[in-house]
Amino acid sequence: MSDIADASLAYEGVKRIEWADRSMPVLRQIRERFADERPLDGLKVAACMHITTETAGLIRTLQAGGASVALAASNPLSTQDDTAAALVQEYGAEVFARAGTDREGYYAHIHQALETGPDLVLDDGCDLVNTLHIDRTDLLGTVKAGCEQTTTGVIRLHQMALEGALRFPMVAVNDTDTKHMFDNRYGTGQSTLDGIIRATNTLLAGKTIVIAGFGFCGRGLAERARGLGARVVITEIDPVKALDAALQGFAVQPMAEAAANGDVFITVTGNRDVVNGEHLAVMKDGAILANSGHFDVEIDVRALGEMAVEVHRGSRPQTEEYVMADGRRLVLLAEGRLVNLAAAEGHPAAVMDMSFADQALTCAWLATAHATLSPAVHDVPKDIDTEVARLKLASMSISIDRLTQDQEDYLHSWRLGS
Known part of the structure; x- marks a missing residue:
């Protein structure tokens, strides 16, 4: 039933x-x-x-x-x-x-x-x-x-x-x-930014967007955020992925360094506490926090709640404004859950x-x-x-080439030299 x-x-x-x-x-x-x-x-x-x-x-x-x-x-x-x-x-x-x-x-x-x-x-x-x-x-x-x-x-x-x-x-x-190509890179890349824009109506051009994780989802996000005119900062734990991000022209920093400068933070790592209390303590007024990883553990929402003296809800759908003791406001989207599905349509x-x-x-x-x-x-x-x-x-009405028999034979033979 x-x-x-x-x-x-x-x-x-x-x-x-x-x-x-x-x-x-x-x-x-x-x-x-x-x-x-x-x-x-x-x-x-x-x-x-x-x-x-x-x-x-x-x-x-x-x-x-x-x-x-x-x-x-x-x-x-x-x-x-x-x-x-x-x-x-x-x-x-x-x-x-x-x-x-x-x-x-x-x-x-x-x-x-x-x-x-x-x-x-x-x-x-x-x-x-x-x-x-x-x-x-x-x-x-x-x-x-x-x-x-x-x-x-x-x-x-x-x-x-x-x-x-x-x-x-x-x-x-x-x-x-x-x-990896269609869902993670193109799908997450577009739908995550769609959720952030729907929830906040913010202009991303000129903003500093910090993306935690440069896997296929992070790459798609970084490409599309740059396309919308944002400055993109990548945080990573994997040296190979960090190098890839750097060679693609993105700034690469530890989260502890990026936290003070970001306007929008997006987590796509699959791990917990990627944005923690230490980072929240130095974020600028109005910083936006969004998660596009599967579970609501990437942003330490409990720490955010303990640090806040007030929480304002209802100003916009899927937004919560956490007011810190020093007056700074940090905006959490979709309760720290998947922002692309909660604040948009996935x-x-x-x-x-x-x-x-x-x-x-x-x-x-x-x-x-x-x-x-x-x-x-x-x-x-x-x-x-x-x-x-x-x-x-x-x-999509797209055709591609096929191997000839000679090409097939060449690829499957080790006897043919240069």
């Missing part, structure tokens, strides 16, 4: 899902293929994901392949209640999600999704897999395999595997080339088209391949990643 906020919102949800679907041609092609081939026939899927119109496209594709789907939210602030209603009322999925639910409700919904006894699991941050291994070990024997689509979740899965705790194979969908549908295509094809592969995989973190097969890119190019 689903748990959603308002079933009467289904009509609005369907209209928005159909709008997003028009920008997801790759997933549409896979859905048509799945309807014919039924690669997931009879399988139960439990997913913990953002309840958005784009996610609805993935759920419908899995259903077309023969799966029954139970869906819980991976972030209460990103849940679209009309999408949840449409998935239940019009598309026959089980959904356990309400916008703005508290931590207790969040985990209750994950437990409800798991009650369906899934064969495959899809996770967005590893909370569902974590819950399985800690609270619902009775279900571990029925789970064949799963997918994880976030950097944070993959980090947690690798640690579980390292400790010998992971009980079934998980595929790091997050680590495909297509997802990635454009065209971006999620590729990420969810990776997910759908990987699920179909796992339906049979799971028996050959160990309880570890596995990569998506290269041919799946290549197929998604090929389908996307075709949808």
Whole structure:
């Protein structure tokens, strides 16, 4: 039995899902293929994901392949209640999600999704897999395999595997080339700035934007912030990534140094306390704090609350103004949660088209391949990643070259010299 906020919102949800679907041609092609081939026939899927119109496209594709789907939210602030209603009322999925639910409700919904006894699991941050291994070990024997689509979740899965705790194979969908390129770089780059602008209506041109982390998400953010006229400062712990940022012309500083000069701070690291009390103490009046990492731990919100003498809410949606004892005001966006999903709409549908295509094809592969995989973190097969890119190019009416037979022979021979 689903748990959603308002079933009467289904009509609005369907209209928005159909709008997003028009920008997801790759997933549409896979859905048509799945309807014919039924690669997931009879399988139960439990997913913990953002309840958005784009996610609805993935759920419908899995259903077309023969799966029954139970869906819980991976972030209460990103849940679209009309999408949840449409998935239940019009598309026959089980959904356990309400916008703005508290931590207790969040985990209750994950437990409800798991009650369906899934064969495959899809996770967005590893909370569902974590819950399985800690609270619902009775279900571990029925789970064949799963997918994880976030950097944070993959980090947690690798640690579980390292400790010998992971009980079934998980595929790091997050680590495909297509997802790094489209989702992390172009999607996060655009949608994070979209969330900041919607929440604050601030002009980014001329501002100093400090970006913590120069992975694929950080690179995308830095490129787009520079394009909008901002001065960009990168903070990093990885010497190679820091060097890459410097050679691309970005300033690179420790956070302790950058904290005093930044106008906008964006965290995209997957780690905790990246912006801590020491940094908050020296920030300038009006500094904006935004997180685009999966969990709300990258900015030390507890320290911010302890340092503040007043907190003003409601001036603008998804903004909280923390007033320090010296009169400085620090503006926290979306409670320190994912700003692109809480203050905006997340990635454009065209971006999620590729990420969810990776997910759908990987699920179909796992339906049979799971028996050959160990309880570890596995990569998506290269041919799946290549197929998604090929389908996307075709949808854009772009053709590319093919190797001739002579070129194939040359690449596969070690006997031919210069």
